[in-house]
Amino acid sequence: MQLIFLGTSAGRPTRSRNVTSIALSLPEPHCGFWLFDAGEGTQHRMLGSKLKLNKLERIFVTHLHGDHIYGLPGLLSSRSYFEGAGPLTIYGPPGIRSYLEQTFELTGVHLGYELHIVEIAEGEVAADERYLVEAAALEHRLPCFGYRITERPQSGQLNLKRLAELGVPAGPLFGKLKRGEDVTLECGTTISAADVVGQPHPGRVVTILGDTRPCENAVKLACSADLLVHEATFAGGLEEKAAAYGHSTFTQAAEIAKAANAKRLVVTHFSSRYDDEEVAELANGAKAIFERIEPAVEMAEINVPRLPLTNS
Structure with missing residues (x-):
């Protein structure tokens, strides 16, 4: 499993950062990928990556603010031009269906593949033989969800x-x-x-949260996660400002990771007031709370290695 950060900026793009989108590349036999949010310019960012739209299987939308969804119509339209683009399912809060259907109707878009739109509630969102995806409500200015992706245990090797x-x-x-x-x-x-048959391989857990103030559901979704992706819009010390806009600080993201006993924390969704050097300094300053914190870097690939075999 691997995350690719296609956009790490909050609210609007900067010269060095695009708005929010994260790709989760899946291992064999899937070899496809899922997308979490699609801010404006997401498909342009993909052109500079190894990702191909015909390998996109699912899109999970956290909430309907523009910096998280304005890239969806163009991306979905362009996918029709990719040979072998099969059915695609989009999951998101109530309103995502109306947004997409009205956009397509007004702009005359006709997709060349089957599109399913699922308006979600808390609980199990998607499941198959390899993965379980669960959602819970976060605290933001619009209805917003976080997602917990659990890889099911894999059977051991035959002797x-x-x-x-x-x-x-x-x-x-x-x-x-x-x-x-x-x-x-x-x-x-x-x-x-x-x-x-050898020992089973335990599954991995990746938690990707949308915009949020610190809240109990953030801790629940991230409980013992191998990797937690948490927004860090503002510097520590600006908690009051963050709360007013429904966001978190670097310090608060580290506190959530610690409370959840997560193994690793990647922060993203940075205010445009901070350049890349300042973002790195802010993340480093939060290590006193949670040592394994790191800032997402535009177009960076974050590997989530398979856990070692359990002892029996």
Whole structure:
């Protein structure tokens, strides 16, 4: 799993930072990616990355402020020009359907693929055999959500040497054993999956929050996350100003990560008043609260490595 920050600026773009968008690249066998928010210019940023719109599978919108959604209509329209662009699902707060459908109607857009729009509430948002996505409401000036992406545990590796010793033929029986099912050979011998399958790989958890004041749901969504992405619009000491606009400071983001026992914190959504050097200094100053804090860098790729095997 890998995050790519396509935009890290709050409110409006700057010369060095675009407005909010984060891509989550998925490992094999998916090899696709999901997008979290799409501020104006997101598709332009993608042109300078390895991301291709025909590999985009899902878009999760945190809220309907323009710096998080104004890039959606153009991006969705351009996706029609990519060969192999399959169905796409957009998840977002109530109003996202009306925004997109009216935009398409007024501008005469006809998409060349199937688009599904899901207006979400708190709880489970999406699920498949590999991932679970949950949402909870945050505290902002508009209805806003944060997302918790949980990778399901992956089964361990087959012990091919032991399988050969036991006389298990390659084929469907391998699949059953890998799924944890015991099998019986033609000779009547029963093979226990626990004897020939290694330890499972625990899944990873990535939490991506929208704009928010510090709140209880931010801590819940980020609980023990391998990576937390939290906004840090203002410098520590400007908590009153941050609260008035529904935002957080670098200090508050670090406090949320600490309270949630997150393993790593990447802050983003920086006010245009701060240049890149000042952003780095502010993040460094928050390390007294949470050591593993780092500022998102425009177009930077953040790897979320697979956890080591659990002991049994």
